[in-house]
């Protein structure tokens with residue numbers, strides 16, 4: 001009999017025997033494999049944490065006890081055990097279940113998260129709130145060894161340690177971030193893990209000694225004392241102890257019984273925070289994911305038997321194009337360096353890291369550090385390129401202003417996944433990057449429409465001595481999105497892709513091609529449209545903007561980002577300064593967070609599909625005509 005269907009909440013998990021928990025564990029894993037193979041999602045991390053999640057729900061009383069999963073990409077088992085089995089099949093689809101914790105979905109999810117290394121701070125906040133109110137529940141942060149490369153974790157531990165706050169942190173150590181984990185700490189965790197096999201060896205040795213008649217027991221005691229002395233010099237959680245935590249571990253993350261026992265032990269420690277080190281295996285239970293945890297960290301739908309992706313992969317992603325361009329540039333210019341914050345393959349830097357291993361730096365999940373590091377490298381005479389998803393670049397807002405722009409250093413941020421990203425949803429859309437950057441003095445902000453223009457933009461910033469951000473989308477991009485006559489990419493210059501006299505559409509990045517498609521639709525309705533690629537968002541092309549402003553055509557701006565403080569707002573501000581009419585229509589994303597789902601659904605929800613753009617321009621043209629007729 002299957003157990004999973006009978007689990008409607010954590011209370012049902014508590015009723016199970018150990019053997020039943022083990023059966024539940026394989027059923028949960030199977031359900032995750034089946035669902036992710038159809039829906040796509042984070043597979044390897046979720047398979048690795050199943051037993052730990054079951055142990056958590058056996059020992060703690062969620063939602064009274066508060067569980068906070070760092071990042072939140074590994075909560076599939078948690079979702080399945082907290083009453084969400086029915087909707088699990090809709091994982092990551094439009095109007096379906098989120099791939100991350102979601103307050104809207106369940107009282108067992110305390111925060112909507114997707115960015116790394118915040119869980120210990122949030123847990124400490126909850127623990128302090130509990131103590132101030134005189135409540136008595138447990139607060140538990142579950143954080144990966146990758147997430148623990150993020151500095152905020154240490155800010156939080158430093159703070160928790162000083163206050164002796166009662167708090168449980170579980171380190172879910174699978175030796176992996178998305179790729180192999182990096183940094184000195186990953187070596188430290190390796191030593192701690194080595195002590196796990198040491199523990200196992202010690203247990204087996206002691207058991208064997210004890211079986212020797214008469215002298216066995218005293219000998220076992222003596223040898224244990226000696227072993228403990230050796231251990232205290234070689235291993236232990238000194239780092240965490242120095243931060244004021246009690247360190248327990250490492251423990252086997254597949255052993256539900258042992259974890260349950262340790263959790264009970266941790267619950268009884270009330271005078272200080274506790275860190276429990278649990279060793280898990282990414283991809284556990286699905287051979288292909290165990291062997292290729294990086295490939296299966298986040299995956300598109302795939303065939304379970306072969307692991308191959310369903311559907312054709314088509315042309316290159318924008319990230320892959322950027323990576324190839326950087327390889328070309330690095331072979332021409334020794335000053336070119338590449339930096340990633342734990343996203344080597346995601347940002348297309350795998351080849352670069354192989355060809356130029358001494359000019360490639362993976363700093364861990366540390367975007368703030370990455371930006372300041374680039375500032376230092378640029379100050380030292382190099383040309384660092386920091387490739388980062390736009391949403392994670394938000395982390396480094398101040399470093400970008402203070403360490404890069406204020407110093408006017410030639411650091412280039414390749415802001416990948418700019419605009420909407422689809423299935424990952426609200427925590428991952430790169431829709432704030434343009435508004436964030438437009439206000440930074442000295443910064444060049446560029447949004448090329450295709451990979452050819454991307455190369456031109458990257459080459460252009462290498463020729464100047466300024467900080468820059470080059471934003472491009474997640475999706476695959478064409479080498480030549482539009483057949484353009486005339487000049488190609490130049491900083492501070494826009495390009496006219498269609499020349500019409502009725503309306504002018506101003507767009508950048510991916511939206512440029514939506515504007516071209518909308519113009520083609522409008523042409524069929526007899527409306528002749530000018531389409532301007534505003535590829536240089538800062539500085540803007542003031543001459544062309546002036547010409548457009550004086551042309552008498554109604555202007556329409558189209559952007560795949562927040563309207564507040566975005567491209568359209570800036571164009572309106574500049575036109576207003578020129579005392580010219582501001583745009584008649586500004587299309588983009590309003591003052592809200594956009595949900596998850598297929599890209600086409602999200603673009604449609606935001607009114608940014610070519611047909612929708614054309615329809616709104618038609619409406620505008622009708623309105624303008626009526627006004628003109630009334631005036632004459």
Ligand SMILES: Cc1ncc(C[n+]2csc(CCOP(=O)(O)OP(=O)(O)O)c2C)c(N)n1
Nearest residue numbers: 045115116144145146147176177178342392
């Ligand atoms: C600030 C930030 N940067 C980058 C990422 C992308 N990211 C998602 S999961 C992950 C690796 C996390 O590793 P770990 O915490 O060890 O969890 P695991 O997947 O190994 O279980 C990264 C880099 C992110 N979510 N947030």
